[in-house]
Amino acid sequence: MASQLKVDTLTGVTTAGSIDVTGEGNSTTTNLQQGLAKSWVNFNGTGTIAARDSFNASLTDGGTGDYVLNFSNVMSDANYSVTGSSSVLIGNFETMFVPNFKPPGTETASTTSAFQFAVLRPSTTQPYDVPYVYVQVHGDLA
């Protein structure tokens, strides 16, 4: 018979922020917290930038093709993983997502509360505003 347990918060006993779940193959366990994306966003990077949907993220426009993602709940350190993609339109969609991109000497290091990223056109190697940008972050929340 199926059972149902109703709770609001899952907390580890040994360590509050560490719960294991059994893997799909039933041979190992994996850490629930470590497997979750800690932040993600889908946003329009043209004009006044606007998130279509997001989780634990807000955005700052740093100029053409230049953005900052700010966390609501901060990370424990700046060693988190950032991945992303960007799109323009079919037939003209060669753009590139680059975390921490800035001209040499002007880079802004990632922090526990924010990181900078850019969207480039490889043909010009210059930042470029695009209507579709996707970012996801994995790592340790504070």
Place this chain on the structure above:
Amino acid sequence: MTSQLNVDTIVDKAGSGGTNVKIGNTSTYVSDGGAVTQNTVQGLAKAWIHFQGTSTSAINDSFNISGLTDNGTGNYTITIENDMVNVSYSSPCAASDSGITNSDTMVNPYTWATGSVSIGTNNNSGTLSDRSDTNITIHGDLA
């Protein structure tokens, strides 16, 4: 009344594993550092796929994906099995080619529906090109 369950490992009732465990969509978890709680379901990838885009395209592995359509060179449509609630989901992609030493590649989604997403894989000139290993992950709200 707020409730809290303290556990180290979650498995299903039968004890065979965790594959049948269901988590409510408002559940939260304690963060890695213990300082905050966040929504569990919002943090889960809702679909992902790793596929071969060269020759006869084929799915290497996937989750919540029911099909892959090859629309032509470097152009694919991925069908989502359990639909998303809207088209505002986040869908970062990446690709490479094991047969090319310097396979500069840009992957760009270009059409979104609640039940599918289409992507293009491009070389560094912006020309659609097949890549042997193409990946996409979707975060957002399931229907």
